[in-house]
Amino acid sequence: MKGSPEELLDKVRGVSPQIADAREVAALIESLGYNDRSVGRWGFSDVFSLAEHIFLRFPPHSVAEQFVASDRSWRVLLIEAKLALRKFSLSFAYSIPWMALLVLEYLRPNALQVSPEFGGALSLSLIASLITTGGFIQMISRSGNFYFGMKEPYLARRWCEMLLKLGLVSSVVCMFLGIVLGVYFRAFSASYLMLAAGNYVSLSLLWMLCAVMSVQGIAWCIPLIFAASATTVAAINLLVHPGTIVLLMLCPVVAVVCAAACVWASFRAVEKKNPDAKGSARPRSSVAFISLAPFYLYGTVYFGFLFADRLTAGTAIPWVSGLSFGIDSAYKRGMDLVLLAFLITAALVEVLSDAYLRYWRRLATELPQTGGDQLVAKLRKSHAKNILAIFLVFGVIAVAAWFAFCHLPGQVTSAKLLETAALGGLGYLLLSIALFENVILASVNATSLALRAVALGLGVNLLVGYGLSHLLGVQYAAAGLLAGSAVLFWRCNVAVRQVLRHPDYYFSIS
Numbered sequence: 001m002k003g004s005p006e007e008l009l010d011k012v013r014g015v016s017p018q019i020a021d022a023r024e025v026a027a028l029i030e031s032l033g034y035n036d037r038s039v040g041r042w043g044f045s046d047v048f049s050l051a052e053h054i055f056l057r058f059p060p061h062s063v064a065e066q067f068v069a070s071d072r073s074w075r076v077l078l079i080e081a082k083l084a085l086r087k088f089s090l091s092f093a094y095s096i097p098w099m100a101l102l103v104l105e106y107l108r109p110n111a112l113q114v115s116p117e118f119g120g121a122l123s124l125s126l127i128a129s130l131i132t133t134g135g136f137i138q139m140i141s142r143s144g145n146f147y148f149g150m151k152e153p154y155l156a157r158r159w160c161e162m163l164l165k166l167g168l169v170s171s172v173v174c175m176f177l178g179i180v181l182g183v184y185f186r187a188f189s190a191s192y193l194m195l196a197a198g199n200y201v202s203l204s205l206l207w208m209l210c211a212v213m214s215v216q217g218i219a220w221c222i223p224l225i226f227a228a229s230a231t232t233v234a235a236i237n238l239l240v241h242p243g244t245i246v247l248l249m250l251c252p253v254v255a256v257v258c259a260a261a262c263v264w265a266s267f268r269a270v271e272k273k274n275p276d277a278k279g280s281a282r283p284r285s286s287v288a289f290i291s292l293a294p295f296y297l298y299g300t301v302y303f304g305f306l307f308a309d310r311l312t313a314g315t316a317i318p319w320v321s322g323l324s325f326g327i328d329s330a331y332k333r334g335m336d337l338v339l340l341a342f343l344i345t346a347a348l349v350e351v352l353s354d355a356y357l358r359y360w361r362r363l364a365t366e367l368p369q370t371g372g373d374q375l376v377a378k379l380r381k382s383h384a385k386n387i388l389a390i391f392l393v394f395g396v397i398a399v400a401a402w403f404a405f406c407h408l409p410g411q412v413t414s415a416k417l418l419e420t421a422a423l424g425g426l427g428y429l430l431l432s433i434a435l436f437e438n439v440i441l442a443s444v445n446a447t448s449l450a451l452r453a454v455a456l457g458l459g460v461n462l463l464v465g466y467g468l469s470h471l472l473g474v475q476y477a478a479a480g481l482l483a484g485s486a487v488l489f490w491r492c493n494v495a496v497r498q499v500l501r502h503p504d505y506y507f508s509i510s
Helices: 005-015 022-031 036-040 047-056 065-071 074-092 095-107 116-149 153-185 190-216 221-240 244-273 275-279 285-306 308-315 329-366 372-406 415-443 447-471 474-501 503-509
Strands: none
Touching: 005 047, 022 047, 036 047, 095 221, 095 329, 116 153, 116 190, 116 285, 116 308, 153 190, 153 244, 190 221, 190 244, 221 244, 244 275, 285 308, 285 415, 285 447, 308 329, 308 447, 308 474, 329 372, 329 415, 329 474, 329 503, 372 415, 372 474, 372 503, 415 447, 415 474, 447 474, 474 503
């Protein structure tokens, strides 16, 4: 064969930057097509003698020069930028509809005005849809990404369809249960209760379809779907003027139809590109569901934590109002501002966590086995930098949102609004950092630690928020979010620091 031992050394380094002994080098040489006869032309008796020669000259430093040069190349920077942009866009797509609705609410406050009773029923159906489908969203995301990563679009479609049907059945069961409870406790009038039930099922299906689109890599369609839905409803309003309630009920239904069409078209396109994957064997459902169960529990508890303060604030409405559930307007405005900052920061957290985990994998493959202390030091330093970046970005967005709100015409600030925004902002800041920690824990097969932390934080959130909102005022429901987020951050940070003490072990089981 052509070449020299030095060129062969470069090839071996390209295949494996770390070498345990000369026997591993010999195995790599033979895998590259060399044998005793071919290496004899270089003056070696056999492959093992050449392996000893290469092993003695293998670079002792932690990172091969070619990897350092590669990491510094503009191509690697471009790839990193593309990955970051894709991660950010997939998460940021969920923030765009919320931002548009928030802007509409502030600029045209009378556009979506309804009775307080119907507004309370609609808000409760929205919160319930997010909480009860949070677990299915996590399962769709995990299983879908797994099968798409394995280039198995047919299996991805089967599992997504199965989870969609299961989630829809669960939503219908919850809908009937909600109707029974609503009638028994006389929470709302019968007409509003039925409208809220229908809205709950439509929104539940919509969130799960959005999760499927994220798995398919077409999350950029999500804001377009909401825009198409809003445009369709606006056109109907111009033609027949059905009323605000009918328009609000039509909007999620139109969005569901558009989302289902996008999901079907995307699956068809992917399956045409991979026709050979149609005969792939389907895994055992029982084993798959057992493996996905922790993610279902985590998703349900996490979304429950995210909206627990709204639930406690909704129950703190004065009894003289005659309403069973309703969110105070000042509380809603203050929390909406900081929730917007959280949604944007959450997209950044996805980028930072993905970059951090890839950095961890790169260090684990490049550093020698004796460089454990160096690995721990680098990971801890990068971890601290990421937390600082989250803190700064959230602070800038929250302050900018408050500044923009204060300068809107007709908006009046109050002590209650300021207290709500301050408590909620600190709570969402800690939650943003805790989300970064949770992604790390889930990526190293420590989902149970994240689940316990979120469950404990949810309990503190509900207890503190309910107690303070009923004793001191509705704005102190945000104190429950702050207390729960503090507990969540503390538990997750302790768990991550424990993981970073033994990063080699957790890397091996991830």
